[in-house]
Amino acid sequence: MTQTFAVTLTIPDNEAFTAFETLARLGIPVARVVRADIWQFEVDASAGDLAGTISSIETIHNPNKHRLAARESDRPIPGEVWVATRDEAPATLVGGRAIPGVRGVRRRTAWRLLDDSGRDVAPHELDRAIETFLCNPAFQVAITA
Amino acid sequence: MLVFPGTNSEDETLRAVRAVGLEGELVHWSQPEKLARFDAYILPGGFAYEDRIRAGAVAAHDAVMDSVIEAAQAGKYVLGICNGAQILAEAGLVPGTGPLRRPTAAFAPNASGRFQSVHVHVKLAVDPSRVPILAGIEPGAVIPAWASHGDGRLAAPDDELARIERDGHLAFVYCDRDGTTVAAPNGSALSCAGLVNAEGNVLAIMPHPERDAWTFQHLDATRDAVRGNTEEMLAPSGGIVFFEAFARAVLAEAIA
Amino acid sequence: MTAGVDDAVARGRELGVALSDDELRRIADHLGRLPTATELFAFDAQWSEHCSYKSSREHLKKLPTEGPSVLLGVGEDAGIVRLGEWNGETYGIVVAHESHNHPSQVVPFEGAATGIGGIVRDVLCMGAEVIGIADPLRFGRLENEHCRYVAQQVVDGIAAYGNAIGVPNVGGDVFFDESFDDNVLVNVVALGLVKEKDIIHSRAPEGSVGWDIVLVGKATDRSGFGGASFSSLTLDEEDADQNKGAVQVPDPFLKNVIMRASYAVFAELRANGIVAGFKDLGAGGLAGCSAELCAAGGMGAEVELDRVSTAQRDLPPEVIAIGETQERLCWIVPPSFTPTLLAIYNEMYSLPRVARGACAAIIGKVSDTGRYVAKHCGETVMDVDLEFLTGGVRYHREFVMPPHSRETELERERAVVDAVRVRPATLLARLRAVLAHRDVASRASIFRRYDGVVRGCTAIPPGFADAGVLVPVPGAPLGVAVGIGGNPRYGKIDPRHAAELAVAEAVGHVAAVGAHAAALTDCLNFGDPTVPEQMGAFVAAVDGLAHAARELGVPYVSGNVSFYNRSSSGKHVAPSPIVGCIGTIADVSRIATMGFKHAGSAIVVTAPLELALGGSVIAELLGIASATLPELRYHAFVRQCALVTDALACGAIASAHLIGDGGTLAAIAKMSLTSPRRCGFRVDPKPVAEHAGHEIVWFSEVPGFVVEVVDAASFAELGARHHVDAYDAGEVTGEPDAVIGDERVTLAELREAWEAPLREFYGASTGSA
Structure with missing residues (x-):
């Protein structure tokens, strides 16, 4: 079974800020970029309260600067792209530590591009952002909804 | 020498460049207008824009890179070391087999998943005529350097890797001190330590020759051989041969 | 007594400050009114143990702090030691030392990272270029899952910050x-390079009334609010989550840019002949920093908190004033220079583009009132006498000196004989076990996570010698070495003696690369000072530090105290006086790494081998409960250090290594395992074993050196001159083997024993050097 979590920053997200500046320079009609770390766990029955466990692992979630939210789906939501490392084997340790009941961990970066009315940019603009900047196909893959 | 926010190896690289008789200057990201008058460009090591999005990705799209890309296309020499190499790959200048800023290869995260700093040797893996940017470099030249990076693993689709090898883009490979090729400490495909474009005027190298370019920096027996000789201990040697070759190329071009 | 005094106690409790009732009453009494929240938090930080050294100061006075090598003594953010002259300029090495223990326990990655960030600012604000760092680390047992996590994350945090x-x-x-x-x-420990004439002081300069107070760096946020008093609290597992908010969020990337921009400001100040004040924001935040700057110059301050760039809207004034958001510094400059200063940070280095809200901005003016006045939304939220605020409080803590008990010589010998009988093994087998001990095993897999060679000034990176060596002035033969000393196993047995040995160890490490010990820096990590036994251990350690420094003739230029290193279950850390020694080298062509260089060299030991096993690795492995720490004979040790540096300088020896954890045989093995020519060694253990009464003496951790002698005649002459009785232990060979008496093992096998333990934990990575 797969459990998916999104971790966002509660402090200013400089990476999203920089992505916005670069995408704007590339002519993408974007007003705001939202970024999240997506953590996917392959779990067995013994995993228990996974959200509780990972919320105390600083590598995933530091309450000082992060917000942790469970995702219903194992796929990106509409308007979102996940960038992942190609052919990546799931990790077994996080920050050097095994998580009880977790067989494998995958980490991706989720991006959402919003226009000045707060709506997702048009799909072809998202595609252009992926092709020109967000994903390096030499070693990454882009996963969309 | 370009300085992006996050660059951290500009001073020692500038020292190496000056030691081989070139005149160099640091140009900040906020000063793109200063770039045009130079004969050659170096992108030194560091973490430009904090490696946000991907190592080298943001800097590759920075306005100052417009001038560098233009210069590279005009045939001027462009050298990227470590983070500079990542930027050149993201800018599509190396291996240079695709459109600009559409990378066909990457210096991706190390196989270990982390930053590591180890002393290495690298070997020229192409015919010297393929790298006019390193004029007069010996065939198979072995250069000592430090591989100090978190993202130095050459990654590309299989057909692109085959092209890199076949068409002479594989400029440097990791080797032992005797020049025998070894597996890359970062898991790099083809044991790649450096890439060059088709014209041979743009070179990207991951390890830092400038960090083992003076005798006092050598960890092998060559340092012990000059113990007590102050002048020789402070003299350039080792990795400096890389910059000497670069200087020969730049000076020849400047005269011509 | 005024009416507000008792209300102040109630208010203090309500706000959750760590000030005692007495302290709250004193504050209210002094102000003659109920203190504001901002004021209470300001006093809370300023009077914390972390800022005021209220329990330690009366003892720290004992440490010697003066000497010809000191350019700037203890008192500012960092001390400065004389490096030497080059091209008519006198260069100094800035030395700062900090602990980041509590944050690193709670949020290991960020806690350790911000530890680097903070110390780097301490060095930077002296007007120096930051040239190096070194970390003494003390981890729990790796058998414990959480300790493993902390031990990984701390190393990664240090790497992430320092490398960036x-x-x-x-x-x-x-x-x-x-x-x-x-x-x-x-x-x-952090080091900086500064010319003597370019030192910037952490004080409002003379005649600076009306000058601008400029805040530089990250936008202020809620992170790190309450950090100073947090580090003076006992850690409770249940509180750990709650305490995470007190750990700041590091941004090494922004720091990288701020450092470089500050170097550009230094150049402008020099070009214009302007004297400015510069200080980093650490414990106590903006109010603490600007208050200390103005108090040190005998001035006052008027600060507008509304002018502070904030990351969140509607931050309360106490958070803006006291919060410990990272990557911030404070300048005091004449208004005529302010536009230049702002342009460098905001335009040339474009801080606002690098991190959202980051900038340099004027936030106040220097006054001549001697008061610190802060306004927020038109209201005065702070108005206090600066001397009262920054003068802090002093406590005399009750203490009980640690008991002295050591076994008799007879008991000691019997314990060894018994232990060896229970666990019989050959010398070689014991050597393998010692090399694989967690405190002896190769640290290479940790060091490889750090960038040890950026800046291109590194002559000896970590792991290749007893001390790291930098050549910080390009073109000049001047070198600086940094050696560390301190051993928790010793600290548990006898804090005073452990402190003395820590000083000797740090000094010896510097001598082993050929440097002269120029200055010391100490960090004192202890338990709860309100527990008399813990306070006693601290007092004993300070006595030991003072005594050793006097005997060895090296002054302290900086230091730090960290108390309350205890868990809620009442477990205190081993008394841990940790010492750094800064060594200077006039001619770096004379330095040496510790690896054997030449087949045929004699392996010589400069210290008499005695059976003193207290706190040693072999005692732990054999289960010997000895309370006798190695004897430290100062005169003999000073002479040994002089012999080693002189012999390295004239080329009589090619390498040297201080005998430390694991003793003489482990020292010899490590010199072989780090040999650039892969030299092996041969040792005949019998004569020494017979002389000392037992072969276990080869693992005795005596203060002394193993050296590789290449010119026996010169070395003998030097030995006679320094009155050092050295003895031959064996020879360096050209074979890839270690030979100990009749036993032989390949270096590859020995290397595996030495490297495997931490490599398995921290991961392998190979180079080809």
Whole structure:
């Protein structure tokens, strides 16, 4: 079974800020970029309260600067792209530590591009952002909804 | 020498460049207008824009890179070391087999998943005529350097890797001190330590020759051989041969 | 007594400050009114143990701090030691030392990272270029899952910060001990380079009334609010989550840019002949920093909190004033220079583009009132006498000196004989076990996570010698070495003697590369000072530090105290006086790494081998409960150090290594395992074993050196001149083997024993050097 979590920053997200500046320079009609770390766990029955466990692992979630939210789906939501490392084997340790009941961990970066009315940019603009900047196909893959 | 926010190896690289008789200057990201008058460009090591999005990705799209890309296309020499190499790959200048800023290869995260700093040797893996940017470099030249990076693993689709090898883009490979090729400490495909474009005027190298370019920096027996000789201990040697070759190329071009 | 006094206690409790009732009453009494929240938090930080050294100051006075090598003594953010002259300029090495123990326990990655960030600012604000860092680390047992996590994350945090700002990590040490299971120790030493004439002081300059107070750096946020008093609290597992908010969020990338921009400001100040004040924001935040700047100059301050760039809207004034958001510094400059200063940070280095809200901005003016006045939304939220605020409080803590008990010589010998009978093994088998001990095993897999060579000034990166060596002035033969000393196993047995040995160890490490000990820096990590036994251990350690420094003739230029390193279950850390020694080298062509260089050299030991096993690795492995620490004979040790540096300088020896954890035989093995020519060695253990009464003496951790003699005649002459009785232990060979008496093992096997333990934990990575 797969459990998916999104971790966002509660402090200013400089990476999203920089992505916005670069995408704007590339002519993408974007007003705001939202970024999240997506953590996917392959779990067995013994995993228990996974959200509780990972919320105390600083590598995933530091309450000082992060917000942790469970995702219903194992796929990106509409308007979102996940960038992942190609052919990546799931990790077994996080920050050097095994998580009880977790067989494998995958980490991706989720991006959402919003226009000045707060709506997702048009799909072809998202595609252009992926092709020109967000994903390096030499070693990454882009996963969309 | 370009300085992006996050660059951290500009001073020692500038020292190496000056030691081989070139005149160099640091140009900040906020000063793109200063770039045009130079004969050659170096992108030194560091973490430009904090490696946000991907190592080298943001800097590759920075306005100052417009001038560098233009210069590279005009045939001027462009050298990227470590983070500079990542930027050149993201800018599509190396291996240079695709459109600009559409990378066909990457210096991706190390196989270990982390930053590591180890002393290495690298070997020229192409015919010297393929790298006019390193004029007069010996065939198979072995250069000592430090591989100090978190993202130095050459990654590309299989057909692109085959092209890199076949068409002479594989400029440097990791080797032992005797020049025998070894597996890359970062898991790099083809044991790649450096890439060059088709014209041979743009070179990207991951390890830092400038960090083992003076005798006092050598960890092998060559340092012990000059113990007590102050002048020789402070003299350039080792990795400096890389910059000497670069200087020969730049000076020849400047005269011509 | 005024009416507000009792209300102040209630208010203090309500706000959750760590000030005592007495302290709250004193504050209210002094102000003659109920203190504001901002004021209470300001006093809370300023009067914390962390800022005021209220329990330690009366004892720290004992430490010698003066000497010809000192350019700037203890008192500002960092001390400065004379490096030497080059091209008519006098160069100094700025030395700062900090602990970041509590944050690193709670949020290991960020806690350790911000530890680097803080110390780097301490060096930067002296007007110096930051040239190196070194970390003494004390982790819990790796058998414990949480300790493993902390031990990984701390190393990664240090690496992430140091590597990004481009400052080489040139040394440090690591110990693993159960007393650190709940309280990790993360100390950090940072070094800077400054010309004597360019030193910037952390004070409002003379005649600076009306000058601008400029805040530089990250936008202020809620992170790190309450950090100073947090580090003076006992850690409770249940509080850990709650305390995470007190740990700041590091941004090494922004720091990288701020450092470089500050270097550009230094150049402008020099070009214009302007004297300015500069200080980093650490404990106590903006109010603490600007208050100390103005108090040190005998001035006052008027600050507008509304002018502070904030990351969140509607931050309360106490958070803006006291919060410990990272990556911030404070300048005091004449208004005529302010536009230049702002342009460098905001335009040339474009801080606002690098991080959202980051900038340089005027936030106030220097006054001549001697008061600190802060306004927020038109209201005065702070108005206090600066001397009262920054003068702090002093406590005399009750203490009980640690008991002295050591076994008799007869008991000691019997214990060894018994232990060896229970666990019979050959010398070689014992050597393998010692090399694989967690405190002896190769640290290479940790050091490889750090960038030890960025800046291109590193002559000896960590792991290749007893001390890291930098050549910080390009073109000049001047070198600086940094050596670390301190051993928790010794600290548990006898804090005073452990402190003395820590000083000797740090000094010896510097001598072993050929440098002259120029200055010391100490970080004192102890338990709860309100527990008399813990306070007693601290007092004993300070006595030991003072005594050793006097005997060895080296002054302290900086230091730090970290108390309350105890868990809620009442477990205190091993008394841990940790010492750094800064060595200077006039001619770096004379230095040497510790690896054997030439087949045929004689392996010579400069110290008499005696059976003193207290706190040693072999005692732990054999289960010997000895309380006798190695004897430290100062005169003999000073002469040994002089012999080693002189012999390295004239080329009589090619390498040297201080005998430390694991003793003489482990020292010899490590010199072989780090040999650039892969030299082996041959040792005949019998004569020494017979002389000392037992072969276990080869693992005795006596203060002394193993040296590789290449010119026997010159070495003998020097030995006679320094009155050092050295003895031959064996020879360096050209074979890839270690030979101990009749036993032989390949270096590859020995290397595996030495490297495997931490490599398995920290991961392999190979180079080809």
